[in-house]
Amino acid sequence: MQYHIEVTIGLKDGMLDPAAATIKKALEHLGYPTDSLQMQKKFIIDLNEASSDEAYDKVDEMCKRLLANPVIHNYNIVIEESV
Amino acid sequence: MKIAILQFGGSNCDFDVQYVLSEIIGVGTDLVWYKDELNGYDGVVIPGGFSYGDYLRAGAIAARAPIMNSIRRMAEKGLPVIGICNGFQILVESGLLPGALMTNKYPKFRCQWVNLKVENNTSPFTNEFKKGEIIRIPIAHMEGNYFADDSVISELNSRQRVAFRYVDPGGNTTDEVNPNGSKQNIAGILNRQGNVLGMMPHPERASEAVLGSTDGKKIFHSMIKYISSLVST
Numbered sequence: 211m212q213y214h215i216e217v218t219i220g221l222k223d224g225m226l227d228p229a230a231a232t233i234k235k236a237l238e239h240l241g242y243p244t245d246s247l248q249m250q251k252k253f254i255i256d257l258n259e260a261s262s263d264e265a266y267d268k269v270d271e272m273c274k275r276l277l278a279n280p281v282i283h284n285y286n287i288v289i290e291e292s293v
Numbered sequence: 294m295k296i297a298i299l300q301f302g303g304s305n306c307d308f309d310v311q312y313v314l315s316e317i318i319g320v321g322t323d324l325v326w327y328k329d330e331l332n333g334y335d336g337v338v339i340p341g342g343f344s345y346g347d348y349l350r351a352g353a354i355a356a357r358a359p360i361m362n363s364i365r366r367m368a369e370k371g372l373p374v375i376g377i378c379n380g381f382q383i384l385v386e387s388g389l390l391p392g393a394l395m396t397n398k399y400p401k402f403r404c405q406w407v408n409l410k411v412e413n414n415t416s417p418f419t420n421e422f423k424k425g426e427i428i429r430i431p432i433a434h435m436e437g438n439y440f441a442d443d444s445v446i447s448e449l450n451s452r453q454r455v456a457f458r459y460v461d462p463g464g465n466t467t468d469e470v471n472p473n474g475s476k477q478n479i480a481g482i483l484n485r486q487g488n489v490l491g492m493m494p495h496p497e498r499a500s501e502a503v504l505g506s507t508d509g510k511k512i513f514h515s516m517i518k519y520i521s522s523l524v525s526t
Binding site: 212221225226227228229276277279281282 | 349350353357385386392393394396397398399400440441442474520
């Protein structure tokens, strides 16, 4: 089965992200004050696995071993069957 | 005695480290490309640079290269492994050292001299220093903001695993002299056994009087002294 997966990776709550803080400030300068602003990375992956669970496990492993740094990141995996 | 200097695509302090070790310290060195074998060396330097263009995260890709398994084996044998700047980032990404190196608190590339306090002078890399000695070595990085959770930081402190901290000339760890926002001004840490050191400052850039400091040379001298002690026992 072919799966389409989107992995979103961001810093854990409360961790300082200087780039996001700078962008938030620049938006304020343009007249768009915000209460919070976060920046995240998204990976879009297509792969073939026997089941959705197996696809999830495979991508979870990818996150733990490379895509995310568990010391500082949280990640979220969304899977759908490709049509 | 022979020291390996690791080269990844994007390493750029490899030749500086080799020059200092071969020409100034006078020890045998080989530049070892990451696809080559890492056998028969008495120690390893993972030099600074921008391996793989800092893609994904600084050091992340290099840390997963198969040659890191050889480094892990050398570390387990008690041989000295030092990662400088990007080398430190590679060591934390590989799990050989705890924590993470994040973007500097003020998100800018900082290239400047810093004062460091030698917190541990019994490690294979610091045995030529006096405890508490203040030394001068330059930094040059954008991702040097050392982060680890509180339990890791307290273990680093209680086990004397902090090698260096950023300090003022009087030895005080203030926010003003913390160049990157590192927790507790941490500039360099050791693994549990003490034979793996990661540090953001560049000792190879402070190994000749003409460059303004020879404090960095003592780190390499310490390493050589440690290797000699292993050989003689």
